[in-house]
Amino acid sequence: MMKLTRFPFLLVLLIVGTATAKQPNVVLIFADDLGYGDLSCYGATKIQTPHIDQLAEEGRKFSDAHSSSAVCTPSRYGLLTGQYPFRANDGKGIWKPTGLETPLLIDTDMLTIADVFKRQGYDTAAFGKWHLGFKEGENDWQEPLRPGPQDLGFDYYFGMPVVNSAPPYAYVENDHFYGSDPEDPLINVGRQGPGAHPLSKLPKAAGHRTPNFYKGQTKAYELFDDYEVGTKLAEKATDWIETRDEKPFFVYFAATQVHHPFTPAERFQGTSQAGLYGDFAHELDWIVGELRQSLEAIGEADNTLIIFTSDNGGMFNTGGKAAAKLGHQINGDLLGSKFGVWEGGHRVPFIAWWPGKIAAGSESDQLLSNVDLLATFAAIAGRELSAEEQQDSINLLPALVGEPEQPLRTEMVVTPNQPSHMALRKGKWMYIPARGDGGFATNIAATRLAGTPNSDIKNGKLKKSAPRAQLYDLEADVNQTTNVYSQYPEVVQQLAAELKAYQSHQK
Structure with a gap:
């Protein structure tokens, strides 16, 4: 496979600015189960996504972008490490979503996209769905939850430790539960076992959730509300952004939308023509708007690259089926859906926005994989990668800011x-x-x-x-x-x- 192992420093300066200028901030928004047809800028008519559409109108939209896996956990592994997920786990690969007791799946010695920025002097933070495990050997959910995100280059983490449809139904902040009580540890009592925290009541249309396995950390459970997850994550991320000072920063925002259960805040319910699925997409669009507004509030919007994409294609679950019956095509005309290798399972929206660097309203048919963000971010941060660090990643910065005459990536797994x-x-x-x-x-x-x-x-x-x-x-x-x-x-x-x-x- 052809690789661009280095991005000449002179060219970095031409793109970013002078050698003394502040390095650009980067905000990566990683949607969950958002299909190729779920945005109005990609053809949706039953869903309106004006904030995301604005990124496309003022930036670049890609038509041949892919997740490295059609499954959530391995896709996230590929995104963070720049390595195809089939290489993970000593060559055994990562193929399925993590279990509740799965340890951290990324070796702390591996270079991640967060490491790339942190080692170049950036503040780094991750918000939202983690779904890559915690601890070593077996995750018993006893604090501190280390190793975890903070051992992979993130200064700060707040979000859903697994997924919004699986326990524990509580937030994690850094390496503790949000609202943690050390005198009330989390205990596995088995599926709906004695004392397990009951799940909140959701309508059947919201879709499936796994029954709870845990008791304990009662305060943390009380602080969690299915319908306020999007709002809470947006608040935490925008607060963190707005407290940045002189250092450049990197934000990895892993949204829970549009993964089941479909629980948009009340103000978004009934706003789309695609049921709760579409309403959840509307909440995602609002979050994108909030993140951009926070950049504008601190005067950093013009010095920030925003990338918006998804972990895999849309899924024909309860919400996906309901949306389809209402005339919405979650993956557009593409064949297939989440978990499968047909295009609908992994061809995803990909939008890059960077004022003054990326041509407004431009489009690209360059082939790219989410593993390519490691080398691309290294180029932006001005860090040269060794062949071992680069893994399967290809620097696609020229495709973001220019018009390469030839494909930068010629093949992918x-x-x-x-x-x-x-x-x-x-x-x-x-x-x-x-x-x-x-x-x-x-x-x-x-x-x-x-x-x-x-x-x-x-x-x-x-x-x-x-x-x-x-x-x-x-x-x-x-x-x-x-x-x-x-x-x-x-x-x-x-x-x-x-x-x-x-x-x-x-x-």
């Missing part, structure tokens, strides 16, 4: 829920070494609900005559309507060999 379906994208070709998408069985059935045709599928079921693997020409058929596996045996042979090299860690 994408991982779904099932290792058997790890796929290779090379140029216009997408090769999947098995039938189906490697996600949930319901993903194939959802093609009928979404109205996304595919030559291997009929009435939401895989045809018995479908080829044993898949090849798509994304240049001619981005919606993957036709599997051309049988028509191009030489392409299949080449890509299969290259994918095997990745799987054996030879690439």
Whole structure:
């Protein structure tokens, strides 16, 4: 794979400013389960996202951006480390969401995007969904929750330790529960065990939540309200931004929208034409507006790069199905959804906004993966990476601020829920070494609900005559309507060999 291992310092100065100028701030907004079709600037008509649309109108919108995995936890691993998630865990990979007792999944010796900035003198903070584990060996949820975000380059952390649909239903601040009582530790009593904190009542339309496993930390539980998560995270992030002084800063804001349960604050309920799913997206848009306003309040908006993207594609869960029935296409016309390796599972919105550096209203079809943010941020911060530090990441800063004549990334690996379906994208070709998408069985059935045709599928079921693997020409058929596996045996042979090299860690 072609790599741009260094970004010439002179060119950094031309983009950022003089050598004595303050380095630019960076705000990375990472939505949860937000599909390619969930923003009005990407074609949504049942959902309106004016704040995010404004970023696109004043910045650059990418049409061929991808999460490194179609699953939340491995995608976050790839984002923070610049390493494909199949390489994690001593080569065993990370494929699924973390469990409740999962230890920290990122080795504290690995370079992260937060380390890149912190080592260049930045203040760093993370807000929102973590979902990468805490502690070593097994997470028993006893304080302090270390190692954790603060051992991966973040000065400050506040957010949901796992996900908004799973216990413990409490916030973590740095390495303690928010509202922590050391005399009232968290205790695992089993699924809905004796003394487990009851869940708040939500309407059926809000979707699934995992029953609680824990008692203890009662004060922390009392401070948590499903409907106020978005508001609370926005308040914490904007307060942190507005207290910055002279040092540049990096913010990683991992939103809980639009992951189930769909619990937008009351002021957003009923504001979209896509049910609670759309209302939750409206709350996300409000959060983006709040973050930008906080930058303007301290006079730093013009010296800040904002990147907005998602951890994977949209999911046809309770809210996704309801939105689809109301005419909203969560992944646009793309085939597939979260957990699967078809485009709808990992092709995501990606918007970059940087006044005076990124051309307003511009668009790009450069291929990029979220693993590329490590090398890109290193270039922005003025840090050169060794080959070991860079891992699978490619510096895409030229694609943010300029118009490269050639693709900066020419191939990429994408991982779904099932290792058997790890796929290779090379140029216009997408090769999947098995039938189906490697996600949930319901993903194939959802093609009928979404109205996304595919030559291997009929009435939401895989045809018995479908080829044993898949090849798509994304240049001619981005919606993957036709599997051309049988028509191009030489392409299949080449890509299969290259994918095997990745799987054996030879690439």
